[in-house]
Amino acid sequence: MTGSAGDDFARRREEMKRRINPLDRELLAGNPDRKAFFDAVYNMADGDAAAVPWADLKPKDKIAEWLAKNPGNGKAALDIACGLGDHAEALEGAGYKTTAFDISEKAISWATQRFPDTSVDYLAANLMEPPKDWKGGFDLVNECYTIQSVPPPLHDKFARAIAALVKPGGTLLVYTRTRPQDSTHDGPPWPLMPSETGIFAELGFEAVTRERFEIERPDRRISHEFGVWSKG
Numbered sequence: 445m446t447g448s449a450g451d452d453f454a455r456r457r458e459e460m461k462r463r464i465n466p467l468d469r470e471l472l473a474g475n476p477d478r479k480a481f482f483d484a485v486y487n488m489a490d491g492d493a494a495a496v497p498w499a500d501l502k503p504k505d506k507i508a509e510w511l512a513k514n515p516g517n518g519k520a521a522l523d524i525a526c527g528l529g530d531h532a533e534a535l536e537g538a539g540y541k542t543t544a545f546d547i548s549e550k551a552i553s554w555a556t557q558r559f560p561d562t563s564v565d566y567l568a569a570n571l572m573e574p575p576k577d578w579k580g581g582f583d584l585v586n587e588c589y590t591i592q593s594v595p596p597p598l599h600d601k602f603a604r605a606i607a608a609l610v611k612p613g614g615t616l617l618v619y620t621r622t623r624p625q626d627s628t629h630d631g632p633p634w635p636l637m638p639s640e641t642g643i644f645a646e647l648g649f650e651a652v653t654r655e656r657f658e659i660e661r662p663d664r665r666i667s668h669e670f671g672v673w674s675k676g
């Protein structure tokens with residue numbers, strides 16, 4: 445299994461993007477939830493993390509910084525759509541008893557291979573049909589880049605499904621790309637508009653902090669929001 449940074453890693457990633465972008469457009473027509481696409485990416489990658497465009501192989505800095513200040517002390521956490529497991533491991537490392545799931549069985553088997561001694565409970569599951577006993581079951585829920593990864597008509601459903609998993613009094617982290625209200629955007633991904641990042645206020649949450657920031661790339665700046673929400 446390959447997975448180190450460097451020029452060759454970047455080259456393999458670009459090569460994979462060239463292969464998967466047309467495939468994504470092709471699959472989207474018949475698979476609006478993109479499961480077929482995510483499965484195809486994890487399967488085609490064949491153990492090379494460079495070929496999974498969203499795999500940083502480490503948690504996002506802002507999530508890691510928040511966890512350093514908010515240890516779990518055994519509280520229950522859920523990582524939504526965990527991919528290769530870096531956020532799940534960060535949650536567990538911060539003292540949360542962590543469950544992590546992804547719709548792709550391949551992502552789950554890959555995550556458990558990467559972290560053979562893990563105490564995270566990894567499983568394949570669909571956010572739209574989660575186990576019934578997860579409802580209101582988690583003190584902390586971490587959502588990073590999942591809502592934006594499906595087409596806009598699904599955003600509201602995904603946000604509501606995520607919100608339902610948080611325990612009353614619990615915390616929801618939402619890390620996402622953003623775009624101006626009603627702007628057009630040719631995804632994927634489909635960054636969230638203010639009406640979409642703000643939906644949690646309508647779902648019984650209070651914003652603790654909502655940090656807007658930009659990630660610099662050589663050719664562009666990518667707008668983001670990292671929201672910390674408390675469920676009433």
Ligand SMILES: C[S@@+](CC[C@H](N)C(=O)[O-])C[C@H]1O[C@@H](n2cnc3c(N)ncnc32)[C@H](O)[C@@H]1O
Pocket residue numbers: 477482483498499500524525526527528531545546547548551569570571572588589590593594
């Ligand atoms: C852009 S990746 C983000 C992965 C990870 N959260 C991260 O921060 O690196 C989106 C992930 O969502 C998963 N996914 C998409 N739809 C899902 C669903 N309905 N239920 C569970 N996982 C889903 C995909 O398989 C993929 O791993």
